[in-house]
Amino acid sequence: MQRSELKAFLRTRRAMLTPEAVGLPRGTRRLTPGLRREEVATLADVGLTWYTWLEQGRDINVSAAALTRIARALSLSATDETYLFALMGLSRTEVTEHHFTLPPVTQQVLDLYQAPAFVLDTVFNLLAWNRLAGKLYDLGEFGGPFADNHIWNLFMNPARRRLYPDFEDGALNLLGMFRMNYAAHPEDTRFDRLIAALTAASPEFVTLWQRCHTAPLSAIIVPFFHPDFGDLSIHSMRMPIRDEDHLDRATAFFFAPADAPTATSFARMAQRLGGG
Known part of the structure; x- marks a missing residue:
């Protein structure tokens, strides 16, 4: 479920970001509604194949630094960036399951x-x-x-x-x-x-x-x-x-x-x- 959510999240955010918003030309042959994968990879200074695998939800090694650059390339909000890190497990704190009881x-x-x-x-x-x-x-x-x-x-x-x-x-x-x-x-x-x-x-x-x-x-x-x-x-x-x-x-x-x-x-x- 987390990998499926990661794919949907990255693709949705990439589709929402126009080339003009990040200083790129739109061109005359653009079919993608937002940024292309290669444009995100260039903006984030990561390899195209690596970013493609990330967006496909493959099990790859991802550093906090690289994920931060991805967040910046996609112009993510603070909550979006927190969410992305949580999906990748980089800000996750594993806890033992227990039932929460409200203070009296x-x-x-x-x-x-x-x-x-x-x-x-x-x-x-x-x-x-x-x-x-x-x-x-x-x-x-x-x-x-x-x-x-x-x-x-x-x-x-x-x-x-x-x-x-x-x-x-x-x-x-x-x-x-x-x-x-x-x-x-x-x-x-x-x-x-x-x-x-x-x-x-x-x-x-x-x-x-x-x-x-x-x-x-x-x-x-x-x-x-x-x-x-x-x-x-x-x-x-x-x-x-x-x-x-x-x-x-x-x-x-x-x-x-x-x-x-x-x-x-x-x-x-x-x-x-x-x-x-």
Whole structure:
């Protein structure tokens, strides 16, 4: 799976980069939508055969220095470069598999927060949430084998889809974070099971997943719509929760209002739910 993902990732990024963007002439006989392999090899100062084998996912020796030059040649973002290194195993830390347990104080912190807040594990399964998050996402109202998974609900739960006025942007952002987790935890077979299930169930997931988008945990502003909350503009803050081995095993999401109407909506809903 990692080798297949490497092939798709490199080819997608190469196709997205125009010759003009890297100072190369387009010419009159170009059939490739983006850069040619030989152009990437030249820009990265690596052999064409070696780069071809890399893009084909062959089992070859790859140094950190060469991979850095490939990343620069393809104009990869910081998250893209991290993802590429993780796919090649150069930034990977092998860990023994264990079950992550949230610190007992986590639920107390979520309950004290006067806006939606929740925690997802590495594969985006829901671990904890407060009342406002439960109301916003209608948690517990959807069934199936992946009922607690944030990504599965995004594509398969009609009520969840309606939260996003711009579904593609919202989906790409979540898939970008999910993809980073996937590369960092190749030993976790839950990723492959979920991806296989979504591939079989959702052509839309397949289309967006094949874009190989990556995204950091940094905060963004997200538009939402909910029949009870109304139109919302939300600062989505994401923070890793580390376990006793100092490994990122979960992510806490804290929503904060980005405008006055959203603040009013949150306050009204918190009062209705009894301060949750």
